[in-house]
Amino acid sequence: MKQRNTIFAVVLTLATLLLAACGSSSSSGGGGSPSGNVTFWYTEGKTEEPAILKIVSDFNAANPKIKVTAQYVDFNSAHDKFATAAKAGSGAPDVIRTDIAWTSEFAKNGYLLDLTNKITGGTSDFLPAPLAYNQYNGKLYGVPEVTDFLVLYYNKALVPTPPTTLDQLRTMAKSLTDKAKGQYGFATEGGSYFVTPWLFADGGGLVSDDGKTIFVNSAGSVSGFQRLLDLNKDGSLQPIDFKNGYTNSNEGFKSGKVAMLFNGPWQASDLVTGSAFAGANAANFGVAAIPTGTAGDVPRSPTGGQNYSVYAGSSAPEAAVAFLNYLDSAQSQIAVATANGTLPARQSAYADPGVIANKTIAAFKPLLTSAKSRPVNPNAGSIFTAFDADIQNALTGKDTSQGALDKVAKDWAPLFNS
Amino acid sequence: MAKVAIPPPPALPWNARVGRFLNGKAFAYLCIAPVVIAMSVLIFYPMIQGILYSFTNANDSNIGGHIGPNIIPATYKNVGIQNYIDILTNKASGSVQFAGLLMQTLIWVVGCVVFHVIFGVGLAMLLNRNIRFRGAYRAVMMIPWAMPQYVAALAWSFFLNQNYGIINVGLTSLHLAAVPWTTDPNWARFAVIMVNTWLGVPFYVVTVLGGLQSIPAELNEAAAIDGANWWQRFRNVTLPMLRPILGLVMLLDTIWTFNLFAVIYFITGGAPGHASDTIISYAYENPITTHNYGIGAAYGMIILFILMIFTIGYSRAVRVSQGVN
Numbered sequence: 001m002k003q004r005n006t007i008f009a010v011v012l013t014l015a016t017l018l019l020a021a022c023g024s025s026s027s028s029g030g031g032g033s034p035s036g037n038v039t040f041w042y043t044e045g046k047t048e049e050p051a052i053l054k055i056v057s058d059f060n061a062a063n064p065k066i067k068v069t070a071q072y073v074d075f076n077s078a079h080d081k082f083a084t085a086a087k088a089g090s091g092a093p094d095v096i097r098t099d100i101a102w103t104s105e106f107a108k109n110g111y112l113l114d115l116t117n118k119i120t121g122g123t124s125d126f127l128p129a130p131l132a133y134n135q136y137n138g139k140l141y142g143v144p145e146v147t148d149f150l151v152l153y154y155n156k157a158l159v160p161t162p163p164t165t166l167d168q169l170r171t172m173a174k175s176l177t178d179k180a181k182g183q184y185g186f187a188t189e190g191g192s193y194f195v196t197p198w199l200f201a202d203g204g205g206l207v208s209d210d211g212k213t214i215f216v217n218s219a220g221s222v223s224g225f226q227r228l229l230d231l232n233k234d235g236s237l238q239p240i241d242f243k244n245g246y247t248n249s250n251e252g253f254k255s256g257k258v259a260m261l262f263n264g265p266w267q268a269s270d271l272v273t274g275s276a277f278a279g280a281n282a283a284n285f286g287v288a289a290i291p292t293g294t295a296g297d298v299p300r301s302p303t304g305g306q307n308y309s310v311y312a313g314s315s316a317p318e319a320a321v322a323f324l325n326y327l328d329s330a331q332s333q334i335a336v337a338t339a340n341g342t343l344p345a346r347q348s349a350y351a352d353p354g355v356i357a358n359k360t361i362a363a364f365k366p367l368l369t370s371a372k373s374r375p376v377n378p379n380a381g382s383i384f385t386a387f388d389a390d391i392q393n394a395l396t397g398k399d400t401s402q403g404a405l406d407k408v409a410k411d412w413a414p415l416f417n418s
Numbered sequence: 419m420a421k422v423a424i425p426p427p428p429a430l431p432w433n434a435r436v437g438r439f440l441n442g443k444a445f446a447y448l449c450i451a452p453v454v455i456a457m458s459v460l461i462f463y464p465m466i467q468g469i470l471y472s473f474t475n476a477n478d479s480n481i482g483g484h485i486g487p488n489i490i491p492a493t494y495k496n497v498g499i500q501n502y503i504d505i506l507t508n509k510a511s512g513s514v515q516f517a518g519l520l521m522q523t524l525i526w527v528v529g530c531v532v533f534h535v536i537f538g539v540g541l542a543m544l545l546n547r548n549i550r551f552r553g554a555y556r557a558v559m560m561i562p563w564a565m566p567q568y569v570a571a572l573a574w575s576f577f578l579n580q581n582y583g584i585i586n587v588g589l590t591s592l593h594l595a596a597v598p599w600t601t602d603p604n605w606a607r608f609a610v611i612m613v614n615t616w617l618g619v620p621f622y623v624v625t626v627l628g629g630l631q632s633i634p635a636e637l638n639e640a641a642a643i644d645g646a647n648w649w650q651r652f653r654n655v656t657l658p659m660l661r662p663i664l665g666l667v668m669l670l671d672t673i674w675t676f677n678l679f680a681v682i683y684f685i686t687g688g689a690p691g692h693a694s695d696t697i698i699s700y701a702y703e704n705p706i707t708t709h710n711y712g713i714g715a716a717y718g719m720i721i722l723f724i725l726m727i728f729t730i731g732y733s734r735a736v737r738v739s740q741g742v743n
Contacts, residue, residue, distance in 0.1 A: 083478065083709060086485060087478070087483065089485065105478075105479070108479050109478050109479045109483075109490065110483055110484075110488035110489070110490040111485060111488075113486060113487070113488075114487070114488075182590070239580055239581060239596065239598070239601070240580065240600075240601055241579055241580030241581060241599070241600050241601075242600040242601060242686070242687065242689035242690055243575060243579075243600050243684075243685065243686055243687050243689060244575070244579050244580070244581075244582075248579065248580065248581045248582065251581070251582065252581065311485075311486070312485040312486035312487060312488045313485040313486040314486065317486070378479065389513040389514070389688070389689075389690075389691045389692050390513045390691070392601075392689055392690040392691040393513065393690065393691035395690075396601050396602075396603075396690045396691065398690070398691060399691075407513050411511055411513065
């Protein structure tokens with residue numbers, strides 16, 4: 001009997017050792033090069049995806065000891081999915097592509113690995129504005145991949161000269177609308193992010209730079225938002241679908257049913273595939289700065305972009321950092337920019353002939369100065385969630401511009417005062 | 419007084435001891451132990467944790483945690499019943515009215531259950547006759563039920579797309595006005611109830627069909643001989659015989675519908691401006707996606723309270739009906 005117990009104990013010990021060995025084999029060894037399995041969540045859509053997947057397969061080929069598995073996660077659900085998995089401690093990826101506004105929030109909650117001094121070649125090559133979103137409490141929690149801002153896309157077949165003021169845009173949109181033919185001057189998704197250029201146009205904003213004062217219901221924001229409501233009142237907006245508004249506004253523009261649209265560079269590679277811009281119609285695709293509230297004013301558009309970060313609970317942190325460094329190297333940024341027409345976050349990338357030759361980047365580059373920072377605040381990741389219902393109420397006429405934005409301000413108060 | 423040495427009781431043999439144990443209460447406790455342990459771990463512990471969180475300002479960043487090298491201390495604090503006050507006085511959010519959510523929950527539950535009963539019982543009665551291809555009809559009827567809820571909801575959201583959905587494209591090609599599915603509050607409410615009706619009818623058909631088949635044919639025949647017409651037979655024979663099963667199905671349906679958020683989430687997302695949000699879909703969407711655990715837990719407790727009232731009401735009703743019988 002006693003002997004049997006001893007055998008059992010030996011077997012159990014061996015099994016434990018074996019399991020422990022399996023566990024540690026995925027993390028890196030002492031002095032050698034990092035190894036292990038790395039999961040990577042990317043959020044690029046179908047047209048942008050191939051460039052990213054090529055970088056991943058190139059990295060896997062060059063680093064036999066590391067195996068990177070890339071998984072697609074829908075951008076709209078990536079924030080909640082990662083936050084939930086990171087908190088639960090299981091199911092989170094090792095490397096994640098995030099919106100710039102999420103990084104400080106994730107860092108504050110302890111989800112991200114401190115990357116200070118772990119970036120090959122340092123951080124001096126990154127554009128300062130996108131880099132700022134990666135810092136929290138003096139430490140670096142991510143690296144910027146692309147930067148973006150909204151612009152006016154217009155169909156040159158319908159709009160020979162783009163409007164420079166929002167008053168012009170309203171007049172043009174009205175004359176371009178023909179409801180019987182399903183033809184509309186302008187389209188918007190009816191959600192919060194795409195309302196920000198309207199809030200900025202008359203000198204309004206979201207919050208002050210220090211995050212202490214909420215500007216979203218200031219006089220400038222209210223009169224700017226009223227301009228969008230006026231377009232709606234004129235009937236110049238493609239009928240909004242609050243559930244599928246983003247896709248529908250893009251599809252309207254692609255098919256030529258919508259003449260003008262506000263969107264970012266990430267959508268350009270998809271928009272040009274539409275029947276209104278494909279093949280012989282390629283010259284009809286127009287990009288211009290967001291029209292201003294008053295003539296001669298500076299165009300203002302919200303800064304956006306995407307970062308790469310490493311999950312703090314990664315089982316192979318060194319392999320993950322090695323992959324991150326490859327994924328965000330100048331070479332990778334150039335490859336992505338050339339293929340997708342997105343704006344790289346590394347200054348050196350703009351010197352590359354392939355990037356210079358890209359038509360979309362060439363159109364966007366002069367407009368880079370119109371980018372206006374969104375609040376760098378750990379609580380800012382959630383600001384757009386509370387925003388949508390109020391925008392919807394204003395667009396359906398249930399609320400006024402002032403009333404809706406006052407409610408947004410009320411919802412934000414606890415986020416920025418805590 | 420002479421001391422009398424009390425002899426120790428004779429030690430029972432082991433099998434007798436086990437026998438005494440098995441006959442006593444201890445055995446009963448032993449038997450329910452697995453269930454009690456499982457329920458404590460799976461139900462009571464999270465529930466108590468939820469009750470405790472509902473009195474705090476816990477959120478993602480102050481709840482603390484230990485992830486890899488990062489250790490975040492827990493800094494959330496007790497706020498008493500502030501979360502409940504904020505929710506009930508509409509201070510938890512600028513755009514949501516608690517009374518509005520309750521009203522929409524009522525419309526949603528009553529609307530869905532009523533349509534389920536009407537279509538479910540109707541279709542079951544149609545299928546209960548001797549018709550050709552009855553098996554095929556029944557199989558087709560099962561499709562909405564066999565499909566995962568979110569797949570069905572997504573498919574419907576394609577049909578209901580404002581600009582490109584098959585319904586609106588069809589209407590505009592006939593020169594009719596497109597339906598504002600997500601921008602008109604009443605159409606949005608109609609859309610979610612319609613989709614959930616489509617989803618929920620098969621369950622009624624299956625159970626009601628079973629109930630119909632257990633009604634002895636003699637009852638209907640006797641009623642027919644007595645001169646009862648179709649409606650009178652339905653009203654006085656079929657319906658009373660179906661009542662026990664229909665009551666149970668309706669209770670289950672009420673609880674399921676109350677707790678269902680996938681349909682609302684995928685069809686309208688609560689648009690416009692929370693008009694089609696029920697308390698469940700809002701409780702999922704807002705406090706949980708903003709990771710405000712305190713408010714989220716308070717919503718959970720309010721929902722639990724509503725369901726408890728309902729369940730108590732139901733068990734009373736059952737007891738009364740049993741007393742009458």
